[in-house]
Amino acid sequence: MAKLKRIILASSSPRRIELLKQFGIEFETIPSNVDESIDQSLSVEENVMQLAKKKAQKIFEKLGEDKKCSLVIAADTVVYVEEVILGKPSNEDEAFWMLRKISGKWHTVYTGVCIIDGPSERILVEYEKSNVYIKHMSDEEILRYISTKEPFDKAGAYAIQGFGSLIVERIEGCFYNVVGLPLYKLNIMLQKLGYDLMKGEL
Numbered sequence: 001m002a003k004l005k006r007i008i009l010a011s012s013s014p015r016r017i018e019l020l021k022q023f024g025i026e027f028e029t030i031p032s033n034v035d036e037s038i039d040q041s042l043s044v045e046e047n048v049m050q051l052a053k054k055k056a057q058k059i060f061e062k063l064g065e066d067k068k069c070s071l072v073i074a075a076d077t078v079v080y081v082e083e084v085i086l087g088k089p090s091n092e093d094e095a096f097w098m099l100r101k102i103s104g105k106w107h108t109v110y111t112g113v114c115i116i117d118g119p120s121e122r123i124l125v126e127y128e129k130s131n132v133y134i135k136h137m138s139d140e141e142i143l144r145y146i147s148t149k150e151p152f153d154k155a156g157a158y159a160i161q162g163f164g165s166l167i168v169e170r171i172e173g174c175f176y177n178v179v180g181l182p183l184y185k186l187n188i189m190l191q192k193l194g195y196d197l198m199k200g201e202l
């Protein structure tokens, strides 16, 4: 297999970057900065897969000559509760509304993942989902959590890996999917393309 010259994580998310760093592969990060508006008329699966693909394609298209020896990875995460798709809150009021909406119940976190493999010209797009139960929170508790500033760049207005760990009672499924990059699924997708993070073969 042709050796990859560039591995690119098309993301500005510090969580995604940290998660991928664990495997000792050398990669670049290039934020895609695409419009992440959610299309409530599409299914949640279609939304996250479409956005992940849009992020990966935007960066891949800029690679020029390097396309044939590059691999681009992108992801998009949303929270789904009572048939509403929640992205990142844009202000305190929206964060409050989202946290009230997910308080005291289960919701589902979806992450779409897209990998574009330059050498084979293949594009893989899949998604992962995990269920999360958030404890019941009083308005005062919600406001205290918002005052940590953690909710603002997170889908559904919480981070399972931070102060949010104090409000997550249960989880079913892949933890890393909730953080924003489903590592198990990512490696399954990489294996379909002939790579393997376990072997460091990329």
Ligand SMILES: Cc1cn([C@H]2C[C@H](O)[C@@H](COP(=O)(O)OP(=O)(O)OP(=O)(O)O)O2)c(=O)[nH]c1=O
Pocket: 010, 011, 012, 013, 014, 015, 016, 031, 032, 033, 036, 055, 075, 076, 077, 078, 079, 088, 109, 153, 154, 155, 156, 158, 159, 160, 161, 164, 178, 179, 180
């Ligand atoms: C639910 C949840 C989300 N998140 C984060 C992961 C993502 O960074 C963010 C969802 O927003 P995304 O739009 O998926 O990603 P992003 O805009 O942060 O980064 P980029 O598009 O450049 O890759 O929410 C957590 O960190 N912890 C959580 O528990």
